[in-house]
Amino acid sequence: MAEIYNIIIIGSGPAGYTAGIYAGRALLEPLLFTGQEPGGQLSWTTEVENYPGFPDGVQGPELMKRFRDQAQKFGAKILDAKVDQVDFKVKPFKIWSAGAEYQAQSVIVATGASANWLGLENETRLKGRGVSSCATCDGFFFRGKDVVVIGGGDVALEDAMALTKFASSVKIIHRRDCLRASDIMQQRAKDNPKIEFIWNSEVIDVLGANSVEGVRIKNIQTNQETEIPCQGMFVAVGHHPNTDIFKDQLELDNIKGYIVVKESTKTSVAGVFAAGDVHDFQYRQAVTAAAAGCKAAIDAEKWLESQN
Protein backbone atom coordinates (compact mmCIF):
# COMPACT_ATOMS: atom_id res chain seq x y z
CA MET A 1 0.00 0.00 0.00
CA ALA A 2 1.46 3.32 -1.08
CA GLU A 3 1.95 6.11 1.43
CA ILE A 4 -0.90 8.63 1.36
CA TYR A 5 0.43 12.19 1.30
CA ASN A 6 -1.53 15.09 2.75
CA ILE A 7 -0.66 17.25 -0.24
CA ILE A 8 0.99 16.57 -3.57
CA ILE A 9 2.12 19.65 -5.47
CA ILE A 10 2.63 19.35 -9.22
CA GLY A 11 4.95 22.02 -10.59
CA SER A 12 8.06 23.94 -9.58
CA GLY A 13 7.66 27.56 -10.63
CA PRO A 14 6.98 30.32 -8.10
CA ALA A 15 3.46 28.91 -7.47
CA GLY A 16 4.54 25.32 -6.83
CA TYR A 17 7.51 26.13 -4.60
CA THR A 18 5.56 28.75 -2.61
CA ALA A 19 2.81 26.18 -2.03
CA GLY A 20 5.62 23.88 -0.86
CA ILE A 21 6.92 26.49 1.60
CA TYR A 22 3.47 27.11 3.10
CA ALA A 23 2.40 23.45 3.19
CA GLY A 24 5.78 22.57 4.68
CA ARG A 25 5.47 25.20 7.40
CA ALA A 26 1.97 23.86 8.14
CA LEU A 27 3.72 20.51 8.86
CA LEU A 28 1.80 18.80 6.06
CA GLU A 29 4.97 17.17 4.65
CA PRO A 30 4.09 17.87 1.00
CA LEU A 31 5.49 15.94 -1.93
CA LEU A 32 6.40 18.15 -4.89
CA PHE A 33 6.98 17.00 -8.48
CA THR A 34 9.14 19.48 -10.38
CA GLY A 35 8.23 18.29 -13.87
CA GLN A 36 10.64 18.32 -16.78
CA GLU A 37 11.78 21.89 -16.28
CA PRO A 38 12.58 22.51 -12.60
CA GLY A 39 12.08 26.18 -11.82
CA GLY A 40 9.67 26.61 -14.73
CA GLN A 41 9.71 29.57 -17.07
CA LEU A 42 12.01 31.66 -14.89
CA SER A 43 14.78 29.13 -15.49
CA TRP A 44 14.83 30.42 -19.07
CA THR A 45 15.26 34.06 -18.23
CA THR A 46 18.23 36.06 -17.08
CA GLU A 47 17.61 39.17 -15.04
CA VAL A 48 14.33 39.46 -13.11
CA GLU A 49 13.87 43.13 -12.29
CA ASN A 50 10.35 43.19 -10.86
CA TYR A 51 10.43 40.62 -8.06
CA PRO A 52 10.03 42.60 -4.83
CA GLY A 53 12.94 42.43 -2.43
CA PHE A 54 15.61 42.46 -5.15
CA PRO A 55 16.24 46.14 -5.96
CA ASP A 56 19.30 45.23 -8.07
CA GLY A 57 17.50 42.39 -9.86
CA VAL A 58 18.15 38.69 -9.57
CA GLN A 59 18.91 35.97 -12.13
CA GLY A 60 15.86 33.78 -12.87
CA PRO A 61 17.62 30.44 -12.17
CA GLU A 62 19.10 31.85 -8.93
CA LEU A 63 15.68 33.07 -7.76
CA MET A 64 14.17 29.65 -8.40
CA LYS A 65 16.99 27.88 -6.58
CA ARG A 66 16.20 30.04 -3.53
CA PHE A 67 12.49 29.15 -3.78
CA ARG A 68 13.41 25.47 -3.93
CA ASP A 69 15.86 25.64 -0.99
CA GLN A 70 13.23 27.41 1.09
CA ALA A 71 10.57 24.78 0.32
CA GLN A 72 13.03 22.00 1.15
CA LYS A 73 14.06 23.69 4.39
CA PHE A 74 10.48 23.46 5.67
CA GLY A 75 10.06 19.81 4.85
CA ALA A 76 8.80 19.63 1.27
CA LYS A 77 9.97 16.41 -0.37
CA ILE A 78 11.03 17.28 -3.92
CA LEU A 79 11.13 14.79 -6.79
CA ASP A 80 12.73 15.85 -10.08
CA ALA A 81 10.22 13.96 -12.12
CA LYS A 82 7.26 14.55 -14.40
CA VAL A 83 3.72 13.51 -13.59
CA ASP A 84 2.36 11.39 -16.44
CA GLN A 85 -1.21 10.76 -15.35
CA VAL A 86 -3.66 11.64 -12.61
CA ASP A 87 -6.94 10.23 -11.35
CA PHE A 88 -8.96 12.81 -9.42
CA LYS A 89 -12.14 10.71 -9.61
CA VAL A 90 -11.06 8.45 -6.75
CA LYS A 91 -10.23 9.21 -3.11
CA PRO A 92 -7.43 9.43 -2.18
CA PHE A 93 -6.36 11.03 -5.46
CA LYS A 94 -3.89 9.04 -7.56
CA ILE A 95 -0.85 10.33 -9.41
CA TRP A 96 1.56 8.38 -11.61
CA SER A 97 5.15 9.37 -12.31
CA ALA A 98 7.87 7.27 -13.99
CA GLY A 99 5.79 4.13 -13.55
CA ALA A 100 5.17 4.59 -9.80
CA GLU A 101 1.83 5.38 -8.17
CA TYR A 102 1.40 8.06 -5.52
CA GLN A 103 -1.66 8.91 -3.42
CA ALA A 104 -2.76 12.16 -1.84
CA GLN A 105 -5.66 13.61 0.15
CA SER A 106 -5.28 16.92 -1.70
CA VAL A 107 -3.44 18.17 -4.79
CA ILE A 108 -2.16 21.57 -5.86
CA VAL A 109 -1.76 21.90 -9.63
CA ALA A 110 0.91 24.47 -10.52
CA THR A 111 2.14 23.14 -13.84
CA GLY A 112 2.35 26.59 -15.39
CA ALA A 113 2.49 27.42 -19.07
CA SER A 114 4.90 26.75 -21.92
CA ALA A 115 5.97 28.90 -24.83
CA ASN A 116 4.08 28.64 -28.11
CA TRP A 117 5.67 28.03 -31.48
CA LEU A 118 4.26 29.38 -34.73
CA GLY A 119 3.45 25.84 -35.90
CA LEU A 120 5.17 25.99 -39.28
CA GLU A 121 6.77 22.88 -40.75
CA ASN A 122 10.08 24.58 -41.55
CA GLU A 123 10.16 26.14 -38.10
CA THR A 124 10.23 22.66 -36.56
CA ARG A 125 12.81 21.45 -39.06
CA LEU A 126 15.19 24.34 -38.31
CA LYS A 127 14.92 24.29 -34.50
CA GLY A 128 18.44 24.47 -33.15
CA ARG A 129 19.60 25.64 -36.59
CA GLY A 130 18.62 29.25 -36.22
CA VAL A 131 15.10 28.82 -34.85
CA SER A 132 15.02 29.33 -31.10
CA SER A 133 12.69 30.23 -28.26
CA CYS A 134 15.47 31.14 -25.82
CA ALA A 135 17.23 34.39 -26.69
CA THR A 136 19.28 34.39 -23.50
CA CYS A 137 20.55 30.86 -24.27
CA ASP A 138 21.26 31.26 -27.94
CA GLY A 139 21.95 34.96 -28.62
CA PHE A 140 25.66 34.18 -28.31
CA PHE A 141 25.60 32.15 -31.55
CA PHE A 142 24.34 35.15 -33.55
CA ARG A 143 27.27 37.51 -33.10
CA GLY A 144 27.38 39.88 -36.07
CA LYS A 145 24.31 38.27 -37.64
CA ASP A 146 20.83 39.53 -38.50
CA VAL A 147 17.93 38.12 -36.51
CA VAL A 148 14.18 38.52 -36.23
CA VAL A 149 12.01 38.26 -33.14
CA ILE A 150 8.36 37.27 -33.52
CA GLY A 151 5.88 38.72 -31.01
CA GLY A 152 4.85 41.94 -29.30
CA GLY A 153 4.78 41.25 -25.57
CA ASP A 154 7.33 41.78 -22.82
CA VAL A 155 9.09 38.50 -23.63
CA ALA A 156 9.55 39.50 -27.27
CA LEU A 157 11.04 42.86 -26.32
CA GLU A 158 13.27 41.35 -23.62
CA ASP A 159 14.49 38.83 -26.20
CA ALA A 160 15.13 41.62 -28.71
CA MET A 161 17.08 43.64 -26.13
CA ALA A 162 19.15 40.58 -25.14
CA LEU A 163 19.91 39.87 -28.81
CA THR A 164 21.21 43.39 -29.53
CA LYS A 165 24.26 42.50 -27.42
CA PHE A 166 25.33 40.07 -30.16
CA ALA A 167 23.40 40.56 -33.41
CA SER A 168 24.02 43.40 -35.88
CA SER A 169 20.32 43.96 -36.38
CA VAL A 170 17.13 42.84 -34.69
CA LYS A 171 13.77 43.13 -36.45
CA ILE A 172 10.65 42.64 -34.36
CA ILE A 173 7.81 41.23 -36.44
CA HIS A 174 4.37 41.75 -34.92
CA ARG A 175 0.86 40.99 -36.14
CA ARG A 176 -0.60 44.25 -34.86
CA ASP A 177 0.35 47.90 -35.16
CA CYS A 178 1.02 48.36 -31.46
CA LEU A 179 2.66 46.40 -28.66
CA ARG A 180 1.13 44.82 -25.59
CA ALA A 181 4.49 44.99 -23.79
CA SER A 182 4.93 47.21 -20.73
CA ASP A 183 5.73 50.89 -21.29
CA ILE A 184 9.24 50.64 -19.84
CA MET A 185 10.15 47.80 -22.22
CA GLN A 186 8.61 49.60 -25.20
CA GLN A 187 10.66 52.70 -24.43
CA ARG A 188 13.88 50.69 -24.13
CA ALA A 189 13.24 48.86 -27.40
CA LYS A 190 12.31 52.01 -29.32
CA ASP A 191 15.43 53.78 -28.02
CA ASN A 192 17.69 50.96 -29.16
CA PRO A 193 19.26 51.79 -32.56
CA LYS A 194 19.69 48.11 -33.48
CA ILE A 195 15.97 47.37 -33.15
CA GLU A 196 13.49 47.91 -35.97
CA PHE A 197 9.78 47.10 -35.99
CA ILE A 198 7.80 45.45 -38.77
CA TRP A 199 4.10 45.93 -38.03
CA ASN A 200 0.94 44.13 -39.14
CA SER A 201 2.89 41.17 -40.39
CA GLU A 202 3.05 37.47 -39.72
CA VAL A 203 5.64 34.89 -40.61
CA ILE A 204 4.31 32.38 -43.12
CA ASP A 205 7.51 30.41 -43.78
CA VAL A 206 11.05 29.94 -42.56
CA LEU A 207 13.65 29.67 -45.31
CA GLY A 208 16.95 27.80 -45.43
CA ALA A 209 18.27 24.35 -46.31
CA ASN A 210 20.48 23.49 -43.34
CA SER A 211 20.09 26.62 -41.24
CA VAL A 212 17.89 29.70 -41.25
CA GLU A 213 18.55 32.03 -44.19
CA GLY A 214 15.42 34.14 -43.97
CA VAL A 215 11.72 34.35 -43.25
CA ARG A 216 8.79 35.01 -45.55
CA ILE A 217 6.29 37.41 -44.05
CA LYS A 218 2.85 38.58 -45.11
CA ASN A 219 1.38 41.96 -44.35
CA ILE A 220 -2.07 41.11 -43.01
CA GLN A 221 -3.57 44.40 -44.24
CA THR A 222 -2.24 44.39 -47.80
CA ASN A 223 -1.57 40.61 -48.17
CA GLN A 224 1.79 41.55 -49.65
CA GLU A 225 4.51 38.96 -49.10
CA THR A 226 8.15 39.87 -48.45
CA GLU A 227 11.30 37.91 -47.70
CA ILE A 228 13.55 39.09 -44.91
CA PRO A 229 17.08 37.70 -44.94
CA CYS A 230 18.22 36.64 -41.45
CA GLN A 231 20.18 33.88 -39.77
CA GLY A 232 18.11 33.61 -36.63
CA MET A 233 14.40 33.58 -35.76
CA PHE A 234 13.40 33.89 -32.10
CA VAL A 235 9.79 33.05 -31.30
CA ALA A 236 7.96 34.80 -28.44
CA VAL A 237 4.29 34.46 -29.29
CA GLY A 238 2.67 33.75 -25.97
CA HIS A 239 2.04 30.66 -23.92
CA HIS A 240 -0.34 27.75 -23.48
CA PRO A 241 -1.23 26.19 -20.12
CA ASN A 242 0.23 22.77 -19.32
CA THR A 243 -3.10 21.04 -18.75
CA ASP A 244 -2.96 18.01 -21.08
CA ILE A 245 -3.02 15.47 -18.23
CA PHE A 246 -6.00 17.20 -16.58
CA LYS A 247 -8.31 17.20 -19.63
CA ASP A 248 -10.76 14.58 -18.38
CA GLN A 249 -10.19 15.42 -14.73
CA LEU A 250 -10.74 19.14 -14.15
CA GLU A 251 -12.92 21.79 -15.73
CA LEU A 252 -10.84 23.70 -18.27
CA ASP A 253 -11.87 26.78 -20.22
CA ASN A 254 -12.82 25.70 -23.70
CA ILE A 255 -10.80 28.30 -25.56
CA LYS A 256 -7.22 27.78 -24.45
CA GLY A 257 -7.51 25.06 -21.83
CA TYR A 258 -6.71 27.01 -18.68
CA ILE A 259 -7.95 25.46 -15.42
CA VAL A 260 -11.14 27.13 -14.25
CA VAL A 261 -10.94 28.21 -10.61
CA LYS A 262 -13.70 29.38 -8.30
CA GLU A 263 -13.36 31.04 -4.90
CA SER A 264 -9.67 31.80 -5.26
CA THR A 265 -7.88 28.51 -6.00
CA LYS A 266 -10.60 25.82 -5.98
CA THR A 267 -10.97 23.70 -9.11
CA SER A 268 -14.03 21.71 -10.18
CA VAL A 269 -12.87 18.83 -7.93
CA ALA A 270 -13.05 19.36 -4.16
CA GLY A 271 -9.57 18.91 -2.70
CA VAL A 272 -7.77 19.85 -5.92
CA PHE A 273 -6.45 23.40 -6.13
CA ALA A 274 -4.74 25.35 -8.92
CA ALA A 275 -2.18 28.15 -8.75
CA GLY A 276 -0.13 30.25 -11.15
CA ASP A 277 -0.02 30.42 -14.94
CA VAL A 278 -1.95 27.15 -15.29
CA HIS A 279 -5.13 29.11 -14.49
CA ASP A 280 -4.00 32.74 -14.69
CA PHE A 281 -3.92 34.12 -18.22
CA GLN A 282 -4.27 37.68 -17.04
CA TYR A 283 -1.31 38.62 -14.82
CA ARG A 284 1.26 35.82 -15.39
CA GLN A 285 3.89 37.28 -13.07
CA ALA A 286 6.31 35.54 -10.72
CA VAL A 287 4.90 37.50 -7.81
CA THR A 288 1.25 36.75 -8.63
CA ALA A 289 2.08 33.06 -9.11
CA ALA A 290 3.86 32.98 -5.74
CA ALA A 291 0.83 34.60 -4.12
CA ALA A 292 -1.49 32.06 -5.74
CA GLY A 293 0.73 29.22 -4.50
CA CYS A 294 0.42 30.59 -0.97
CA LYS A 295 -3.37 30.82 -1.27
CA ALA A 296 -3.64 27.28 -2.67
CA ALA A 297 -1.61 25.87 0.25
CA ILE A 298 -3.78 27.69 2.79
CA ASP A 299 -6.96 26.59 0.98
CA ALA A 300 -5.71 22.99 0.89
CA GLU A 301 -4.83 23.07 4.59
CA LYS A 302 -8.34 24.34 5.46
CA TRP A 303 -9.92 21.72 3.24
CA LEU A 304 -7.90 18.93 4.88
CA GLU A 305 -8.99 20.14 8.31
CA SER A 306 -12.64 20.14 7.21
CA GLN A 307 -12.32 16.49 6.15
CA ASN A 308 -11.31 15.29 9.62
Next chain:
Amino acid sequence: MPEIILTDKNFDNEVLKSAVPVLVDFWAPWCGPCQIQGPIIDELAKEVTTAKITKLNVDENQAIAAKFGVMSIPTLMIFKNGSVVEQMVGLQQKADLKRKLQSLA
Protein backbone atom coordinates in the same frame (compact mmCIF):
# COMPACT_ATOMS: atom_id res chain seq x y z
CA MET B 1 32.76 7.36 -13.90
CA PRO B 2 32.65 11.17 -13.63
CA GLU B 3 31.94 13.09 -16.82
CA ILE B 4 34.88 14.24 -18.95
CA ILE B 5 35.40 17.96 -19.53
CA LEU B 6 36.05 18.59 -23.22
CA THR B 7 37.99 21.41 -24.84
CA ASP B 8 38.79 22.38 -28.42
CA LYS B 9 42.13 20.60 -27.84
CA ASN B 10 41.12 17.21 -26.42
CA PHE B 11 37.91 16.84 -28.47
CA ASP B 12 39.42 14.72 -31.27
CA ASN B 13 41.04 12.26 -28.87
CA GLU B 14 38.21 11.95 -26.39
CA VAL B 15 35.31 11.96 -28.85
CA LEU B 16 36.21 11.26 -32.46
CA LYS B 17 38.78 8.55 -31.64
CA SER B 18 36.78 6.99 -28.82
CA ALA B 19 36.20 3.24 -28.95
CA VAL B 20 32.84 3.59 -27.17
CA PRO B 21 29.86 5.91 -27.92
CA VAL B 22 30.25 9.44 -26.52
CA LEU B 23 27.54 11.80 -25.31
CA VAL B 24 28.50 15.49 -25.55
CA ASP B 25 26.59 18.16 -23.63
CA PHE B 26 27.14 21.55 -25.32
CA TRP B 27 26.41 24.16 -22.64
CA ALA B 28 27.26 27.60 -21.31
CA PRO B 29 27.09 29.18 -17.86
CA TRP B 30 24.57 31.89 -18.86
CA CYS B 31 21.96 29.46 -20.17
CA GLY B 32 19.18 28.64 -17.68
CA PRO B 33 18.09 25.29 -19.12
CA CYS B 34 21.78 24.23 -19.25
CA GLN B 35 21.89 24.69 -15.47
CA ILE B 36 19.07 22.15 -15.26
CA GLN B 37 20.66 19.81 -17.81
CA GLY B 38 24.07 19.80 -16.05
CA PRO B 39 23.09 17.82 -12.93
CA ILE B 40 21.15 15.34 -15.12
CA ILE B 41 24.38 14.73 -17.08
CA ASP B 42 26.32 14.32 -13.79
CA GLU B 43 23.90 11.62 -12.68
CA LEU B 44 23.96 9.95 -16.07
CA ALA B 45 27.76 9.75 -15.90
CA LYS B 46 27.52 7.83 -12.63
CA GLU B 47 25.01 5.35 -14.01
CA VAL B 48 26.15 4.68 -17.58
CA THR B 49 29.08 2.31 -18.10
CA THR B 50 28.87 1.57 -21.81
CA ALA B 51 29.45 5.12 -23.06
CA LYS B 52 31.56 8.16 -22.30
CA ILE B 53 29.68 11.15 -20.86
CA THR B 54 31.21 14.52 -21.60
CA LYS B 55 30.56 18.28 -21.38
CA LEU B 56 31.79 21.09 -23.60
CA ASN B 57 31.53 24.74 -22.54
CA VAL B 58 30.73 26.51 -25.84
CA ASP B 59 31.81 29.88 -24.50
CA GLU B 60 35.37 28.68 -23.92
CA ASN B 61 35.50 26.27 -26.87
CA GLN B 62 33.89 28.03 -29.78
CA ALA B 63 35.74 26.18 -32.55
CA ILE B 64 34.16 22.79 -31.84
CA ALA B 65 30.69 24.27 -31.30
CA ALA B 66 30.98 26.07 -34.66
CA LYS B 67 32.36 22.98 -36.42
CA PHE B 68 29.29 20.97 -35.45
CA GLY B 69 26.87 23.81 -36.20
CA VAL B 70 25.63 24.28 -32.65
CA MET B 71 23.29 27.31 -32.64
CA SER B 72 21.14 26.49 -29.64
CA ILE B 73 21.95 25.22 -26.16
CA PRO B 74 21.61 22.89 -24.48
CA THR B 75 22.38 20.67 -27.46
CA LEU B 76 23.29 17.05 -26.82
CA MET B 77 25.02 14.91 -29.44
CA ILE B 78 25.93 11.26 -29.42
CA PHE B 79 29.02 10.27 -31.41
CA LYS B 80 29.85 6.75 -32.48
CA ASN B 81 32.94 5.80 -34.48
CA GLY B 82 33.78 9.45 -35.01
CA SER B 83 30.41 10.64 -36.38
CA VAL B 84 27.26 12.17 -35.00
CA VAL B 85 24.51 9.56 -34.71
CA GLU B 86 22.03 11.57 -32.66
CA GLN B 87 21.44 15.27 -32.08
CA MET B 88 19.00 16.62 -29.50
CA VAL B 89 18.14 20.29 -29.00
CA GLY B 90 16.73 21.48 -25.68
CA LEU B 91 16.43 19.94 -22.25
CA GLN B 92 16.58 16.12 -22.21
CA GLN B 93 15.48 13.67 -19.53
CA LYS B 94 17.86 11.15 -18.00
CA ALA B 95 15.73 8.11 -18.81
CA ASP B 96 15.55 9.03 -22.51
CA LEU B 97 19.30 9.59 -22.75
CA LYS B 98 19.99 6.31 -20.99
CA ARG B 99 17.74 4.45 -23.40
CA LYS B 100 19.43 6.01 -26.42
CA LEU B 101 22.91 5.20 -25.13
CA GLN B 102 21.95 1.62 -24.28
CA SER B 103 20.61 1.06 -27.78
CA LEU B 104 24.02 2.04 -29.19
CA ALA B 105 26.12 -0.09 -26.86
